[in-house]
Amino acid sequence: MSREQQVLDRIERIRRRKPVVREDRITLAHGAGGKATHTLIEAVFLEAFRNPLLAPLDDGALLRFGNERMAFTTDAFVVSPLFFPGGDIGDLAVNGTVNDLAMCGARPAHLSAGFILEEGFPIADLRRITDSMAAAASAANITVVTGDTKVVQRGKADGCYITTAGVGIVEQPVTLSASLARPGDAVIVSGPIGEHGAAIMLARDDFDIEAPIASDTAPLHGIVSELLKALPRHVRTLRDATRGGVATVLNEVARASEVAVVLREDKIPVRPEVTGVCELLGLDPLYVACEGRFVVVIDGEHAEQALDILRSHPLGADAAITGTVTADPPGLVLLRTGFGGTRVVDVLVGDPLPRIC
Template identity: 70%
Template sequence: MTTEQQVLDRIERARRRAPKVREERVTLAHGAGGKASQTLIDDVFVTAFRNPALEALGDGAVVGVGVDGPRVVMTTDSFVVSPVFFPGGDIGDLAVNGTVNDLAVSGARPLHLSAAFILEEGFPVADLRRIAGSMAAAAERAGVAVVTGDTKVVQRGKGDGCYITTAGVGVLERQDALGPAEVRPGDAVLVSGPIGEHGVTVMLARGELDLAADLESDTAPLHEPIAGLLDAVPGGVRMMRDATRGGVATVLNEIAVGAGVSIVVDEAAVPVRGPVAGACELLGIDPLYVACEGRFVAVVAGDRADAALAALRAHPSGAEAALVGRVVADPPGLVLLKTAFGGTRIVDLLVGDPLPRIC
């Protein structure tokens, strides 16, 4: 047995073991979207709430309404970004766009949102008005309404200004089956635009680093380019995910493990703008792991890749969409990156959190 095969076998044995949280207390890594997050979710929450809709662990849960009623998608998300205002957006439009996008990548047309606010005593009312205004504008752009919500205030020092939790409901109007079970060898992997801009923008906005770059967050609703993609290649889209916490690398790992396939990515094909690449290089961060808030990954049938790419590029937000990789059969459950130097390396899930609180 070769050394490479021994390594692959060890990885497979580790993945077959039931996840178990070994820490006695929650750490920041448990909220980073990597291995620690997945272990916490599987060991604590899936174990406690186990049901078929939850176990899919998608961006949203598909549920039925009555016997002959419509199929709807439900999703929920919390936003704790710091600072709450950053170039290109704020926590308000981030919350709306993030929830709309979770519904859209699940194949649903977004309809209604709820919004719950956790406010710290002393938070400026003027800032709260600005955030609410951003949410209203984002909801109008996405064609949704914020129809219910809640507000709580905690003592000074017991929070961090403003946290927002949103939930969303959308309706499935197409018959497309989307999910890891649909992914198969030969499929193409697309990214809807340059990656990493949100995470790097927020990191620089904190002012903790002596770096400057002409960057804005990519926060944006994705329902329109996704609808255009689904219309252009009916039955040809296997699954989609928006690349938020953990970035594109985490999404690709989730797809590979869920589908039992391998994904081979061409590093040179991954769209990364110069300022993002430069900042990541200085900080020793791989752009593949940096969060986006207006980009998604789509797996499409290999023979429909050109049509899918053209459909994405027809929308302004997808003008720089790219085909970045292919799905292959082996080794199952792994993401492999063909580097610019001609080598190949494994792109695994992160254990820690290089960029805390970016969404």
């Protein structure tokens, strides 16, 4: 049985467990990337649009045109504030779309951009955002080829929202899915986590906290390409750890593959500044969003080779093997703490960090 067929069979088994939305109205938690988001997507959107291309619910859809494989993704950006240390909504929109394509194993090629602008939004800020997008697109070697603009009445939006779609070419013989993890695989995180979410929190001025933290927003297709060129048949899963953070990504893997993921707390890369901010705010860095980090699940025998490849790239200099995949208990993520104990790392519940991306 091919890897693609394995993916579809396992997905179909999981989809038989019918999720139910119990709320009568949308809440912020439905946009947090955690349990409420997954339930909403599966019970409403997947139920309405069900088809084999959508069913995997990966970062993008894989499309075949003759012998060519292409990835197609779409995204929306509502981050608040629009400008923050390390970036703004413009480069975030480009990098976020590029990274979704990269997680599909694709080389990004073209991008669309739609703008929803609020009446009264400063033209100078719009120019700043589009200049940032143009610079990010140039750096990622991707072109903005089409778009749209809508304006709504004052008070009906929050300045500027951006929607994107992107297409890319899958050049390596890879099949990537959250449902392909196996016991014995290793889990690698490409760098220190939680920096984007922490930077956004501090930029909102809701807390009297100062710390030298900037968003990690960056295009990941270059580092991913190097990994897939070297180990195309040994990488099982790629996921960028955005909403819900690393914890949510690994819960998706554990559930989709019907395996357990066991993390070691002392191996998870987190900068002291991020740890400090999270401790002050009562947050766990594992749930805090990144925009320039990704998670790799790879055949354990090739984990060290993969780590060397990642560390040879500027965006992966602090990559670390953070855990392993085991058979039991299926569907759970466990954390071995520094005190020798073990705790369950569940899917994010609620929304401690709304409007992060």
